Structures are given as structure tokens and as C-alpha cells.
Amino acid sequence: MEKPLSREVSNKHKVRSAEVGTDILKALAELSPSTSLSNLAEHVQMPASKVHRYLQALIASGFAQQDQVTNHYALGREALMVGLAALASMDVLKVAAVPLAELRDALNESCFLAVWANKGATVVQLQQASRAVTLVTKVGSVLPLLSSATGLTFAAYLPEAETRQLREHELQADCNHPLADSTRYQQHLQQVREQGLHAVHGMLMPGVDALSAPVFDAYGRVAAVLTVVGSARVFDADEAGMAAERVRQTAEAISWRMGYVKS
Structure with a gap:
């Protein structure tokens, strides 16, 4: 049976992971239309290897994409859909x-x-x-x-x-x-x-x-x-x-x- 302390640590890790992913998404928006891994890592002040891991997860979920020619990264279709929904809700x-x-x-x-x-x-x-x-x-x-x-x-x-x-x-x-x-x-x-x-x-x-x-x-x-x-x-x-x-x-x-x- 999982101990309460272990669950608490796990939850904190998930929250931190979500915060990092959000920071990378914000950076992709700020550096749009696209950016290199090195520029992105410098912008969020994280190791490139760590940023790369998060990018792979974001690409898998459709929130980021990579240009196969330049290898640059950009916001994906799902991020666009979220953005459009947010704009539509702006009254x-x-x-x-x-x-x-x-x-x-x-x-x-x-x-x-x-x-x-x-x-x-x-x-x-x-x-x-x-x-x-x-x-x-x-x-x-x-x-x-x-x-x-x-x-x-x-x-x-x-x-x-x-x-x-x-x-x-x-x-x-x-x-x-x-x-x-x-x-x-x-x-x-x-x-x-x-x-x-x-x-x-x-x-x-x-x-x-x-x-x-x-x-x-x-x-x-x-x-x-x-x-x-x-x-x-x-x-x-x-x-x-x-x-x-x-x-x-x-x-x-x-x-x-x-x-x-x-x-």
C-alpha cells in the first residue's frame, strides 16, 4: 500500500512537471513562429536535455511540433485550438x-x-x-x-x-x-x-x-x-x-x- 507521504511527493512532482511544461509553452509563444532548442533552453533557463524531454511530451500531445528541415520547434495544433478558445471567451x-x-x-x-x-x-x-x-x-x-x-x-x-x-x-x-x-x-x-x-x-x-x-x-x-x-x-x-x-x-x-x- 502506497504511503501518504509518497503520494504527496508524487503529486508535487506532477504539479512541478505541469509548471515546467507551461513555461516551455509560453516560451514557444514568445519566440514564435519557431525557435531552436538552444534558444528555447536559454530563454527558459533550463538545460537543453531537460527542455528536449518536455518537448517530446508536448509534441506527442499535439501542443508542440518540430520542423523536419530546420529542426526548429513551434506551437502545435492543440495549442492553437486552446488559444482560439481563449480568444473566443474574451468579453x-x-x-x-x-x-x-x-x-x-x-x-x-x-x-x-x-x-x-x-x-x-x-x-x-x-x-x-x-x-x-x-x-x-x-x-x-x-x-x-x-x-x-x-x-x-x-x-x-x-x-x-x-x-x-x-x-x-x-x-x-x-x-x-x-x-x-x-x-x-x-x-x-x-x-x-x-x-x-x-x-x-x-x-x-x-x-x-x-x-x-x-x-x-x-x-x-x-x-x-x-x-x-x-x-x-x-x-x-x-x-x-x-x-x-x-x-x-x-x-x-x-x-x-x-x-x-x-x-
């Missing part, structure tokens, strides 16, 4: 919920998340600040493309074909809009992309400023826009300020959780 609303609340607490300003829907930038999640502030939006609100930080951030990262009709519609109602000129509009969007966020001061509602930053998915597409709004009297919406940096960091953290890797 930006769930991923952003906690970071959005933490951002609200850090800045004590109202924060919301918007996604691009058939009518434009639509608010889908809202964290209200504890202090009283007149909000310009609520869950379900559709924000303008040209007159909101959220809308212009979407415009900066979405394909132009997706926003062209809405822009034309808004310009029909306000042909004197500051961004009516196409050249100026494109320059404005380029500036948003260079800064990684956008600020507006009293554009949508007098006395209310906003900061917006994009959230990307694993394919590098804009999945949502994170926005903070507050009274111009107390909220520093300067694009070089502390609040702007915190908004950038939060959007980047959500993007990372969504599988986005910044190039």
Missing part, C-alpha cells in the same frame, strides 16, 4: 469591469466603456463617481462621432468605411463643424493615434471635459473605447497630465488582458 465588458471601477476610484471621476455598434459609439458600461457631476451619457447612449472624445477615438482606429456615413450625416446637421474639412479631420485623427488617447474640453457639454483611450483585441482591432468625464473645474483633462497617463495605462492593461501585443 471586453467582463475584462474591463474591474479596471474601470479601479480607474473611477483612482480619479474619482465617472468612467465608461463604449463599443462600436450599428449607430456608432454606444455606452455599454458605466462607473459613476461618488461626487456629484452632470453626466453627458448613460448606458445605452450613442455618442456623436465628431463631437465626443469617444467618437473621435473610434474614428482614429476604425476603417474609414465604417465611420464615413456617420460623419457625413453629422456634417449635414453642422456643416460648419471644426472638423468638416477632410484634411484637418485626417490630421486630427493622426494626432489621436500618435498620442494614444484624445481629450475634449466642453465640446459635447459646456463645463464637462473628457479623456478617451482605445482598447484593442488580440487581432489589433479597436474593441472598445475607455472614457473618463468630469467637471472642468476639478478634472484635469490635459493630454500630458496624470489622469491621461492613468487612462492610457488602464486601456493598455485591458488590451493586454484581451490578448493584444503592442508592436
Whole structure:
């Protein structure tokens, strides 16, 4: 009969083996599309002989593969299937919920998340600040493309074909809009992309400023826009300020959780 201590040692060994295998899989992903045994061993800081043993087990289970010409190793089909399943389960609303609340607490300003829907930038999640502030939006609100930080951030990262009709519609109602000129509009969007966020001061509602930053998915597409709004009297919406940096960091953290890797 096996002694309890022996079973405990065996279980610990299995856990450690699983951890090593996971580390090697992560390394294969980081060194993709493929890598040599020596580079892989150096990356995980393990002896090549040990890495080789684990690779053989991963190959047998379909989680790794070896090129017969170069002898380099790469992730296998089963790893791809796991990755695709993980991506399919990534819901930006769930991923952003906690970071959005933490951002609200850090800045004590109202924060919301918007996604691009058939009518434009639509608010889908809202964290209200504890202090009283007149909000310009609520869950379900559709924000303008040209007159909101959220809308212009979407415009900066979405394909132009997706926003062209809405822009034309808004310009029909306000042909004197500051961004009516196409050249100026494109320059404005380029500036948003260079800064990684956008600020507006009293554009949508007098006395209310906003900061917006994009959230990307694993394919590098804009999945949502994170926005903070507050009274111009107390909220520093300067694009070089502390609040702007915190908004950038939060959007980047959500993007990372969504599988986005910044190039």
C-alpha cells in the first residue's frame, strides 16, 4: 500500500512537471513562429536535455511540433485550438469591469466603456463617481462621432468605411463643424493615434471635459473605447497630465488582458 507521504511527493512532482511544461509553452509563444532548442533552453533557463524531454511530451500531445528541415520547434495544433478558445471567451465588458471601477476610484471621476455598434459609439458600461457631476451619457447612449472624445477615438482606429456615413450625416446637421474639412479631420485623427488617447474640453457639454483611450483585441482591432468625464473645474483633462497617463495605462492593461501585443 502506497504511503501518504509518497503520494504527496508524487503529486508535487506532477504539479512541478505541469509548471515546467507551461513555461516551455509560453516560451514557444514568445519566440514564435519557431525557435531552436538552444534558444528555447536559454530563454527558459533550463538545460537543453531537460527542455528536449518536455518537448517530446508536448509534441506527442499535439501542443508542440518540430520542423523536419530546420529542426526548429513551434506551437502545435492543440495549442492553437486552446488559444482560439481563449480568444473566443474574451468579453471586453467582463475584462474591463474591474479596471474601470479601479480607474473611477483612482480619479474619482465617472468612467465608461463604449463599443462600436450599428449607430456608432454606444455606452455599454458605466462607473459613476461618488461626487456629484452632470453626466453627458448613460448606458445605452450613442455618442456623436465628431463631437465626443469617444467618437473621435473610434474614428482614429476604425476603417474609414465604417465611420464615413456617420460623419457625413453629422456634417449635414453642422456643416460648419471644426472638423468638416477632410484634411484637418485626417490630421486630427493622426494626432489621436500618435498620442494614444484624445481629450475634449466642453465640446459635447459646456463645463464637462473628457479623456478617451482605445482598447484593442488580440487581432489589433479597436474593441472598445475607455472614457473618463468630469467637471472642468476639478478634472484635469490635459493630454500630458496624470489622469491621461492613468487612462492610457488602464486601456493598455485591458488590451493586454484581451490578448493584444503592442508592436
